[in-house]
Amino acid sequence: MGRKSIDRNRKEKNKKVEQWTLALLPKLKNQELGSLTMDDLALLMNKSKSTIYQYFTTKEEIFEYITQVRVDNLNVYKTEITGEILKLDYHYETLAKILAEGAKDISSFYLKELKQHYPTAWKIIEDFLSGLLEDLKQLYTxxxxxxxxxxxxVELLAKLDEYFIMQLITDDTFFVQTQKTLETTVRDYMFLKFEGLMK
Structure with missing residues (x-):
């Protein structure tokens, strides 16, 4: 077991910290997150452990931070959807693009591991997805x-979204069998859903 970090004030996170933590995501696509140590994360980020401890106390905090940054970037979709609905000029490509960007560099295996080993980080995703499901339901209505x-x-459409969003994205068996990425699957799903809905 590695040494515990010394309890001290952490530096404020900035754009550089955001960049080197988000750069972790492609490297974690097939990693078992539960077995990763702070040493492993430092190596993957190409930073010293002392540098990491200047900003983060625990591995959980790192995963919570990465997740929150990605979700904050995804929240752009709310403005996009609202503006387009009000103009009665909805184009699914906008939402598909935003959500596919959110899925970029993330695998279903990573999400499954995150859910299992870092529940506080997964809760951030779960809250975002619950809000997205509600927004989609309002959009359909x-x-x-x-x-x-x-x-x-609307209930059927919402149920399909719930299955896709809450279950399929963590079904790594599906992605192994189909050789699809989470990003392309999100694009395909949005295409099928909205092309079928449009008059």
């Missing part, structure tokens, strides 16, 4: 009422 979308059961 408004789109159908406005005549932009075909009249299809």
């Amino acid at each position: 408004y789109g159908i009422q406005s005549g932009v979308f075909k009249s299809i059961s």
Whole structure:
């Protein structure tokens, strides 16, 4: 077991810290997160452990930070959806692009590992996805009422989204079998969903 970090004030995280922590994501696609040590993370980030301890106290804190930064970037979709719905000019490509960007460099195996070993980081993702599901449900309702979308059961559409978002994204067996990335699967799903909905 590695040494515990000394309890002291941490430096404020900046853009550089954001960059070198996010650069971890492609390297963690197939890693068993539960077995990683601070030494391993330091090596993967190409930083000394003392540098990492200037900003982070634990591995959990690193994963929470990476997750929060990615989710904050994804929250752009709310503004995009709201603006397009109000103009009755919805284009699924906007949402697909934003969500595919959010899935970039992340594998379903990584998400499954995160859920299992770092529940506080997973909770950040879960909260974001729950909000996204609600927003999509409102989008379907408004789109159908406005005549932009075909009249299809909103409950069915929401259930399909719930399965895709809450279950499929952590089903690494599916991704191994299909040789698809999470990013391309998100794009394909959005294409199928919204091309089928548009009048």
